[in-house]
Amino acid sequence: MSAEHLDPAVLAALPPGSEIISIAQHGKTNWSTGLRIDVNVNDDEQEFFIKILDRQDAAQLAEGEYEAEKALIEYIPENVVHPIAWGRFQDDPSKAFFLTTFRNLRARSPSIAQFLPILKKLHQESVSPNGKFGFHVTTFYGASPMINDWTDSWEEFFARELRSNLEYAFRYRGDDPELRKVADEFFAKVIPRLMRPLQTNGRSIKPTLCHGDLWDGNIQIDVDTKQPVIFDACCFYGHSEMDLQCMRDPRYAIGLEFVDQYKKEVGMSEPHEDFDDRNAVYSMRNDVLTAGMWPQWAPLLQRVKQEMLRLLAKYPDGLAGFQDPREKGLNGIAA
Structure with a gap:
């Protein structure tokens, strides 16, 4: 050319x-x-x-x-x-x-020791320009546009994003009335149960700049500097734990070992006890959109359905069943 x-x-x-x-x-x-x-x-x-x-x-x-x-x-x-x-x-x-x-990049995943300080710096130092969750333009997770309208509520931001993701998948993989029914109950019970405590009873989360699609295919090594380089970003200011969404699935090279180290060095949002279930919910976003974009991954929608059912069984009363650890002693006795 x-x-x-x-x-x-x-x-x-x-x-x-x-x-x-x-x-x-x-x-x-x-x-x-x-x-x-x-x-x-x-x-x-x-x-x-x-x-x-x-x-x-x-x-x-x-x-x-x-x-x-x-x-x-x-x-x-x-x-x-x-x-x-x-x-x-x-x-x-x-x-x-x-x-x-x-940049002269090599398709090799960085070690935890190489990459964790970079993600830690991004998550700890980044600041939302208006203190809200969102982004000033539309970004795209693959081919799917994100709804980045600014909001004070992380629950609102995430719920509308996951609903949009499901509609994207239904558009390309066909409607699934059973999944729709399960998802409606999931949004009514599990999303408030796991998202709302992050910003209630004195708890808060900082809107952090998230890369948005952080999997090993978007992280390579610069041959000249030997530094990890991330690309193909679909940024938004959100809950920092969202950037761990892809790492739950064993099909990715950067996985749960990285998540465990992140929890130790960067920390978890309160309630700490909800971390794993929040991670499960965040990983649904990646699974739903992967299924929507790639026909060979359509079975992931069934896995999402099973995860939704698992969490609904765990939290049948939704937010009403939440027992705030700040109001309990270690043995469940009021402090």
């Missing part, structure tokens, strides 16, 4: 005076075409990576990823790709692009 094949909007996003040295397809992307662009700028060779999106919501996808990486770079600049620009194609506005600096 040569310079004349690049859209004028892409050429305009490159540094002024750029002379194209080479353009080559690079990387494996599910929703876009990836290219490496090498340029010469005043005898200085520079390398860039571009995603070209040719699908519905292309511009929103490009903007969402640009803004997500821009937010991440404020806290962990050595561990993310550096966003440069996004925009619509000039010659075909149905297409869009997202331009970054090029």
